[in-house]
Amino acid sequence: MALKRVLITGASGLLGRAVFKEFSADASWEVLGLAFSRSSDKLKKVDLTDPSSVQQVVQDFKPSVVIHAAAERRPDVVDKQDEATQKINIDATQSLCTEAAKVGAWVLFVSTDYVFDGSKPPYTVTDQPNPLNKYGQSKYQGEKITLETSKDNGVLRVPILYGEVEYLGECSVTLLFEKVRDTTKTCVMSDYERRYPTACQDVAVTIRQLSDKRLQDSSISGIYHWSGDENMTKYDMAVAMAEIFNLPTSHIEADKKPSRGVTRPFNSHLDCSRLEALGCGQRIKFKEGIAHVLQNYKP
Numbered sequence: 604m605a606l607k608r609v610l611i612t613g614a615s616g617l618l619g620r621a622v623f624k625e626f627s628a629d630a631s632w633e634v635l636g637l638a639f640s641r642s643s644d645k646l647k648k649v650d651l652t653d654p655s656s657v658q659q660v661v662q663d664f665k666p667s668v669v670i671h672a673a674a675e676r677r678p679d680v681v682d683k684q685d686e687a688t689q690k691i692n693i694d695a696t697q698s699l700c701t702e703a704a705k706v707g708a709w710v711l712f713v714s715t716d717y718v719f720d721g722s723k724p725p726y727t728v729t730d731q732p733n734p735l736n737k738y739g740q741s742k743y744q745g746e747k748i749t750l751e752t753s754k755d756n757g758v759l760r761v762p763i764l765y766g767e768v769e770y771l772g773e774c775s776v777t778l779l780f781e782k783v784r785d786t787t788k789t790c791v792m793s794d795y796e797r798r799y800p801t802a803c804q805d806v807a808v809t810i811r812q813l814s815d816k817r818l819q820d821s822s823i824s825g826i827y828h829w830s831g832d833e834n835m836t837k838y839d840m841a842v843a844m845a846e847i848f849n850l851p852t853s854h855i856e857a858d859k860k861p862s863r864g865v866t867r868p869f870n871s872h873l874d875c876s877r878l879e880a881l882g883c884g885q886r887i888k889f890k891e892g893i894a895h896v897l898q899n900y901k902p
């Protein structure tokens with residue numbers, strides 16, 4: 604069988620690292636991971652906002668699959684940086700999809716549950732997006748570009764992610780543990796918006812499975828959802844983390860008001876039945892997954 608070639612953008616990021624590891628562990632895939640500020644001997648430096656660099660890497664590698672995970676994903680940063688967001692979340696997506704189409708590569712665009720307004724969960728793949736903030740809007744535009752450039756392409760929406768981090772503040776779930784483990788200070792945790800924390804490792808496996816299916820079945824296209832199935836607020840996650848390490852929870856206070864900063868959906872739970880029907884997907888329990896991630900950060 605011809606070697607399968609996957610190009611992974613954002614391979615230095617929280618999700619991209621897990622996706623890179625997952626494909627690299629499967630000898631049937633030839634993998635090229637891209638990074639920007641965190642390039643290394645394993646990850647090639649490519650500025651995705653430069654169309655000629657995108658053209659060069661796609662033409663040279665000639666992938667069969669492109670997993671597009673690079674993005675600016677912090678809603679409060681996106682809110683203040685219109686031009687930079689346009690370049691990485693929207694224009695870079697267009698260049699990548701255009702170049703991928705020229706070499707016949709299938710693009711899977713990693714998107715977010717923030718394309719929904721969170722008022723009527725659960726959301727199926729056919730539900731109409733209505734993003735509440737500029738981050739959600741930019742990702743929705745990226746989705747449309749991906750599917751308009753080729754109707755064969757795919758979009759995978761995922762909710763709040765956690766995974767192996769370079770430092771606790773790298774991800775909004777592990778960030779909570781900075782406060783949880785400091786039992787000398789009271790901390791206030793959001794107990795309003797409902798979330799479905801999802802392990803990067805589970806998403807990575809799901810992406811690899813879907814990519815394998817796509818290479819065997821050209822009807823694999825359009826929108827897919829993957830998500831953990833435990834409904835939790837950030838307060839619930841913080842308490843779960845404390846319990847794992849037998850820490851007290853009396854210093855953790857629940858905040859019942861909507862989170863500050865840009866508006867976030869109340870409950871954008873994703874219906875995952877389309878992927879489940881394909882036999883794709885993997886879910887680890889939150890306590891088990893987060894215990895593994897936090898093992899090096901024990902107090």
Ligand SMILES: NC(=O)c1ccc[n+]([C@@H]2O[C@H](COP(=O)([O-])OP(=O)(O)OC[C@H]3O[C@@H](n4cnc5c(N)ncnc54)[C@H](OP(=O)(O)O)[C@@H]3O)[C@@H](O)[C@H]2O)c1
Nearest residue numbers: 613615616617618638639640641650651673674715763764
């Ligand atoms: N994290 C979440 O909770 C979450 C939830 C839902 C959806 N998502 C989506 O999942 C995807 C992955 O998110 P993540 O959390 O892994 O993001 P992340 O950790 O912030 O990583 C972002 C990645 O984008 C790369 N990048 C940024 N600007 C670039 C440029 N100009 N050229 C090339 N690469 C560039 C970064 O490279 P360097 O670091 O090397 O510069 C990094 O690898 C995103 O599409 C995001 O919207 C994430």
